[in-house]
Amino acid sequence: MARFHQLRVTAVDQLTDDSVALTFDVPAALREEYRYEAGQHLAVRRFVDGTEIRRTYSICAPAPGPEVPEEPRTLRVGVRLVEGGAFSTYAMKEVVVGDELEVMTPAGRFTLEPAPGRYAAVVGGSGITPVLSIVTTLLSREPDATFCLIRSDRTAASTMFLEEVADLKDRWPDRFQLVTVLSREEQQSGLDSGRLDEERLGSLLPALLRVEEIVGWFLCGPFGLVQGAERTLRGLGVARQRIHEEIFHVDDGLAT
Incomplete structure (x- = not known):
């Protein structure tokens, strides 16, 4: 208990x-x-x-x-x-x-049991927090797993765990892919700045990944981002059981 x-x-x-x-x-x-x-x-x-x-x-x-x-x-x-x-x-x-x-003591069902396969996440703001744990645990324990992280933040300076995520790219350059979308700042990656909404996700995800090969999707962040990402994935044919969600309140912490 x-x-x-x-x-x-x-x-x-x-x-x-x-x-x-x-x-x-x-x-x-x-x-x-x-x-x-x-x-x-x-x-x-x-x-x-x-x-x-x-x-x-x-x-x-x-x-x-x-x-x-x-x-x-x-x-x-x-x-x-x-x-x-x-x-x-x-x-x-x-x-x-x-x-x-x-x-x-710890609780929550937004979890992953490490197993081989391709995984991906769409996160916004502080939604990176549990996904950072998930990615690091998966890649360190399962050599036949890969992970694509798509994160949305306001600016580079407001991005939580910037160095920790960069370390993941250094540790697993062939197994970890990072895509960052900034809503209030120009980027050097070639991606336009702006919100990561349904329309944008609908074009971005198929260009980045073979969506049908992803065995687990992890969506975490504000309600609008999570719900929009879920609708996008469902529209791309992703089965509901492959989508895992954690919604963060806009006021202070997780939605519980």
Whole structure:
């Protein structure tokens, strides 16, 4: 049964001007409870004047393998600042190393069991967070898997986990493909800037991939992007069971 424990913050990494990654230490006695699958999330809470403030954030680190029973030693989540967001403002402006927060044990079904095949994702903004865990876990465990990541962000400076995703290209240049679409900034890749809407996806996806060969699609981000991507894929003949979705609220964290 999922429950909360006090975990100590061991790192607060500034990702962009409006996002951070929080790392928590997991004591040895709790590591079995905090074992997670790639793509799962954590609920984090605090109390202010007796009122609970709870938000859910995706784990961005690769999942511990079954051959390493003493893991995870740490948990890392990505948090994007939302104007007026009660918890994201606190995480960005107040949380420091050494603080203790109440963190629930992992949950969520936006997951992938590594297996051979071609996979792809369409993500927007902070929707990269669980997909980063999924991609890294898949490619490190399954040598016969490939992954195409199509991500949408406002500008390069606002792109979360920019270096971590670049590292994936360096580690697996033949198995990892990255396509970035910026909505508010010109690009050097040859792609036009602008929103990644249904019309654009409808022309972009068949040009990039053999859509029918993708065994798993992972869609994560704002409601409009996820729903538009799903309709596009269904229109291209992708079976519903091959499409996995996680919708992020526009206010603060996952839609739960």
